[in-house]
Amino acid sequence: MPDPQIALNQPVGDEIKQTTCYMCACRCGINVHLKGGKVRYIEGNRDHPVNKGVLCAKGSAGIMQHYSPARLTKPLLRVGPRGKGEFKEISWEEALQTAVDWMAPLRKSDPKKLAFFTGRDQSQALTGYWAQMFGTPNFAAHGGFCSVNMAAGGIYTMGGSFWEFGQPDWERSKLFVIFGVAEDHDSNPIKMGMSVLKKNGGRVISVNPVRTGYSAIADDWIGIRPGTDGLLILAVIHELLRTRKIDLDYLVRYTNAGWLVHDEAGDGLDGLFVRDEAGEAQLFDMDAGKLVPQTAICKRPQLTGSVTLENGRTATPVLDLLARKYLTDEHAPEAVAEQTGVSAETIRGLAAELARVAFEEEIAIEQPWTDWKGERHERFIGRPVSMHAMRGISAHSNGFQTCRALHLLQILLGSIECPGGFRFKPPYPKPATAHPKPAGKPGTVKPETPLGGAPLGYPQGPEDLLIDGEGNPVRIDKAYSWEAPLSAHGLMHMVISNAHAGDPYKIDTLFMYMANMAWNSSMNTMGVIGMLEDKDPETGEYKIPRIIYSDAYASEMVSYADLVLPDTTYLERHDCISLLDRPICEADAVADAIRHPVTEPDRDVRPFQTVLIDLGARLGLPGFVNEDGSAKYADYADYMVNHERKPGIGPLAGWRGEDGDSSGRGAPNPDQLDRYIANGGFWHREIPEEAQFFKHANAAYQEFAVKMGFFDAPQPSVFQLYSEVLQKFRNAADGKTEPRPPEHLADRVRTAFDPLPSWYQPFEESLVDADEFPLHALTQRPMAMYHSWGSQNAWLRQIHGHNPLYVPAPVCDELGIETGDWVWVTSPHGRIRVIARRMEGVNAKTAWTWNAIGKRAGAWALEEDAPEARKGFLLNHLIHELLPPRGDGRRWANSDPVTGQAAWFDLRVRIEKAGADEDHVTAPAPPPLKRPPGVEKAPETVAYGEFWKNGSGRS
Numbered sequence: 019m020p021d022p023q024i025a026l027n028q029p030v031g032d033e034i035k036q037t038t039c040y041m042c043a044c045r046c047g048i049n050v051h052l053k054g055g056k057v058r059y060i061e062g063n064r065d066h067p068v069n070k071g072v073l074c075a076k077g078s079a080g081i082m083q084h085y086s087p088a089r090l091t092k093p094l095l096r097v098g099p100r101g102k103g104e105f106k107e108i109s110w111e112e113a114l115q116t117a118v119d120w121m122a123p124l125r126k127s128d129p130k131k132l133a134f135f136t137g138r139d140q141s142q143a144l145t146g147y148w149a150q151m152f153g154t155p156n157f158a159a160h161g162g163f164c165s166v167n168m169a170a171g172g173i174y175t176m177g178g179s180f181w182e183f184g185q186p187d188w189e190r191s192k193l194f195v196i197f198g199v200a201e202d203h204d205s206n207p208i209k210m211g212m213s214v215l216k217k218n219g220g221r222v223i224s225v226n227p228v229r230t231g232y233s234a235i236a237d238d239w240i241g242i243r244p245g246t247d248g249l250l251i252l253a254v255i256h257e258l259l260r261t262r263k264i265d266l267d268y269l270v271r272y273t274n275a276g277w278l279v280h281d282e283a284g285d286g287l288d289g290l291f292v293r294d295e296a297g298e299a300q301l302f303d304m305d306a307g308k309l310v311p312q313t314a315i316c317k318r319p320q321l322t323g324s325v326t327l328e329n330g331r332t333a334t335p336v337l338d339l340l341a342r343k344y345l346t347d348e349h350a351p352e353a354v355a356e357q358t359g360v361s362a363e364t365i366r367g368l369a370a371e372l373a374r375v376a377f378e379e380e381i382a383i384e385q386p387w388t389d390w391k392g393e394r395h396e397r398f399i400g401r402p403v404s405m406h407a408m409r410g411i412s413a414h415s416n417g418f419q420t421c422r423a424l425h426l427l428q429i430l431l432g433s434i435e436c437p438g439g440f441r442f443k444p445p446y447p448k449p450a451t452a453h454p455k456p457a458g459k460p461g462t463v464k465p466e467t468p469l470g471g472a473p474l475g476y477p478q479g480p481e482d483l484l485i486d487g488e489g490n491p492v493r494i495d496k497a498y499s500w501e502a503p504l505s506a507h508g509l510m511h512m513v514i515s516n517a518h519a520g521d522p523y524k525i526d527t528l529f530m531y532m533a534n535m536a537w538n539s540s541m542n543t544m545g546v547i548g549m550l551e552d553k554d555p556e557t558g559e560y561k562i563p564r565i566i567y568s569d570a571y572a573s574e575m576v577s578y579a580d581l582v583l584p585d586t587t588y589l590e591r592h593d594c595i596s597l598l599d600r601p602i603c604e605a606d607a608v609a610d611a612i613r614h615p616v617t618e619p620d621r622d623v624r625p626f627q628t629v630l631i632d633l634g635a636r637l638g639l640p641g642f643v644n645e646d647g648s649a650k651y652a653d654y655a656d657y658m659v660n661h662e663r664k665p666g667i668g669p670l671a672g673w674r675g676e677d678g679d680s681s682g683r684g685a686p687n688p689d690q691l692d693r694y695i696a697n698g699g700f701w702h703r704e705i706p707e708e709a710q711f712f713k714h715a716n717a718a719y720q721e722f723a724v725k726m727g728f729f730d731a732p733q734p735s736v737f738q739l740y741s742e743v744l745q746k747f748r749n750a751a752d753g754k755t756e757p758r759p760p761e762h763l764a765d766r767v768r769t770a771f772d773p774l775p776s777w778y779q780p781f782e783e784s785l786v787d788a789d790e791f792p793l794h795a796l797t798q799r800p801m802a803m804y805h806s807w808g809s810q811n812a813w814l815r816q817i818h819g820h821n822p823l824y825v826p827a828p829v830c831d832e833l834g835i836e837t838g839d840w841v842w843v844t845s846p847h848g849r850i851r852v853i854a855r856r857m858e859g860v861n862a863k864t865a866w867t868w869n870a871i872g873k874r875a876g877a878w879a880l881e882e883d884a885p886e887a888r889k890g891f892l893l894n895h896l897i898h899e900l901l902p903p904r905g906d907g908r909r910w911a912n913s914d915p916v917t918g919q920a921a922w923f924d925l926r927v928r929i930e931k932a933g934a935d936e937d938h939v940t941a942p943a944p945p946p947l948k949r950p951p952g953v954e955k956a957p958e959t960v961a962y963g964e965f966w967k968n969g970s971g972r973s
């Protein structure tokens with residue numbers, strides 16, 4: 019019986035406002051219950067397509083985020099040395115004028131002297147557009163240190179990847195395989211999906227060094243050694259090919275399996291597709307006995323053997339190349355068992371189970387449809403095997419190829435975009451060719467001139483790199499240079515070190531939003547702090563002369579900023595979860611959403627997006643001013659409604675058109691935000707049934723996509739088992755085409771740009787002595803936290819107040835370590851002292867910890883002796899942004915050589931017990947930071963809601 023004193027049938031508050039959660043990246047719909055204008059309770063919105071009412075611990079603890087004592091309260095100008103917390107409070111007018119005074123001269127002289135980088139912001143369609151209008155190529159968000167390998171691997175292979183790009187068909191899937199650490203990318207949706215799958219009798223297999231989170235409820239756990247996922251996947255592919263368990267019909271229809279590849283002849287065509295005069299890739303049609311373009315219906319393309327072309331050259335179909343590569347002994351399960359730590363029997367079992375479910379449990383939906391070539395089909399055939407992966411497999415220096423390998427496995431099983439398999443979410447699939455190329459070619463970055471396009475994009479070959487005539491990078495992070503040619507999300511982890519070194523050039527102003535680069539978001543944290551503090555001995559000026567930073571909270575980074583623009587919380591502002599950005603669609607439906615203020619700020623803070631729009635107008639940026647020079651938008655809400663990226667296409671797709679009856683395309687609707695608010699903060703539109711599967715090849719879907727404004731013309735796509743884009747880089751590395759990589763990078767480009775997915779040893783592992791550093795070390799986000807915000811949240815801190823280092827039981831036995839002991843962890847770069855905890859469910863060569871719980875003393879309004887500072891720690895201190903020197907003395911970035919993704923998970927360490935007489939405090943422990951003006955110390959006891967006792971409602 020419920021406690022009679024708990025009035026379950028009484029309203030919790032006196033008002034409910036529906037908006038979108040921001041406590042992680044899933045963007046669930048929430049109902050915020052307000053009482054007397056204060057937030058009393060947050061619950062899930064049952065009608066919302068993302069979470070259908072489900073709310074997690076983070077989401078409910080949004081109340082403590084909103085009322086956090088760490089919130090900034092006023093714009094701040096630094097008056098003492100960086101890092102000392104000496105600021106004066108200034109007015110917004112002074113803050114904005116200062117920012118303009120710093121940035122306007124750069125736009126007039128050399129716009130690339132402004133580097134604008136953001137963290138986990140959810141407004142990249144705006145921030146990227148702003149950078150473009152400013153004219154700087156130096157823009158990116160946090161993807162380069164998150165999961166760009168996953169995103170780029172998917173886009174270049176099949177036009178999308180996991181999470182925001184697509185999802186398992188939870189209702190129909192019978193086997194779900196999850197690779198690597200992935201808990202923080204898709205939280206509620208995966209939990210809900212796994213629950214549905216398990217209720218339907220489906221099974222879950224987890225391939226992950228650590229058995230926590232989703233892996234803990236998996237039916238089978240494969241505790242792989244970090245960095246070897248690609249080896250395992252290619253061995254599974256070997257087994258599928260050996261046992262002929264691949265979906266040949268699917269491969270012929272939807273992939274480039276039959277496309278002909280020029281054999282080696284020593285010229286620039288080597289390894290490229292045979293193309294006709296119109297540029298279409300060619301197949302050899304066995305029925306017609308001739309070459310046909312890939313756009314033709316060809317039921318029986320030649321898939322094996324050699325084809326002699328009219329000019330006497332020979333060519334080979336992709337599938338032949340693929341089979342020859344993966345059927346070699348080096349890919350046999352026995353050959354990889356030791357390196358992966360997974361027995362050959364287990365690998366064969368995994369391959370057999372994938373094939374059994376895919377082919378013996380085939381499902382069909384009786385829904386006629388027509389493909390892009392005009393062929394009619396009676397049904398959708400499904401292979402009910404689905405997969406998911408995120409940072410775990412991608413945050414390695416071999417991550418891009420591993421992500422490609424995983425998608426290749428899915429495609430060989432025929433389980434992409436089919437019932438029961440992995441399904442794209444609109445506007446994906448969107449092949450790399452349908453994305454813009456990165457803008458910022460030399461000569462196009464000019465004073466007072468917008469860039470010719472978006473700073474980030476997808477190159478199609480070396481000719482699209484952003485390098486000058488000598489091969490030097492155009493961008494400060496060296497994205498799209500030979501060091502990271504396909505760096506679709508930029509390299510945020512290299513910005514500060516490159517700017518500090520003046521390599522490739524010096525910048526003037528670093529403008530950042532929500533990116534805690536002075537602590538948990540940087541590799542080599544202490545080194546980065548030193549770079550932020552470092553001055554040029556000749557001029558006495560900081561080497562990075564100016565730092566403008568916007569954040570809602572007194573994070574570690576605030577102390578190193580020169581100008582601080584205080585942001586609001588997510589409950590106090592407008593936001594746009596846009597199809598132009600990182601959408602929240604489902605496989606069956608298109609959706610977008612908004613945030614809108616549910617309470618007014620009680621501090622002198624402004625929403626960053628509105629501030630950015632204001633700065634755009636003050637700087638006179640095209641797109642932010644009218645012809646007469648006046649501001650084009652009043653604020654972000656105005657921009658969300660009235661900005662058009664092209665006629666009829668704006669940030670929000672719902673209720674467009676003057677009277678709000680259009681979807682996707684349509685003129686701005688002045689009542690649009692009211693319509694969103696009346697609908698619970700989101701818009702949702704079902705995809706027609708005929709268009710719901712095989713979207714990449716489905717004529718009805720393509721028509722729908724054009725109608726909705728995803729594309730201006732249909733973009734059917736063919737999955738790229740073999741990547742010609744990668745081969746073009748290889749040909750350049752072989753000296754067959756121009757531009758060529760510099761000599762010292764040629765071998766690396768040749769190895770990393772294999773046109774068929776491949777595996778190579780992670781760079782750090784190949785450079786360090788395995789006896790000296792015998793263990794891998796990883797981090798992952800706990801379920802209860804996402805941003806570094808989470809570990810200052812009064813409620814969430816009670817779940818994780820500090821983070822131990824989880825040490826495999828055999829290592830504990832060998833070193834005599836018991837739970838609670840202090841240990842030293844040493845990497846080739848550094849040494850930290852932390853608390854150890856014994857763990858059984860982990861790969862025997864892998865230690866790990868939760869990420870971003872450790873805090874610098876004094877930051878985030880916490881007590882200086884808070885457990886997060888004294889017992890929490892960052893593994894980042896052990897990871898350098900540069901690898902150890904190679905034979906030629908050069909140091910490569912600690913990144914994937916294809917995309918530049920930060921290789922966080924390549925870390926190698928050794929562990930030793932700390933001395934009994936040592937301090938039981940985390941090391942390193944830099945001096946406490948001073949709280950910025952306006953930020954009060956957190957209360958010792960939180961009793962939020964006490965004031966509502968007895969219905970007084972007073973705070």
Ligand code: SF4
Pocket residue numbers: 039040041042043044045046069072073074075076077078205206207
């Ligand atoms: S999963 Fe993420 S977005 Fe959803 S309620 Fe939890 S924190 Fe909020």
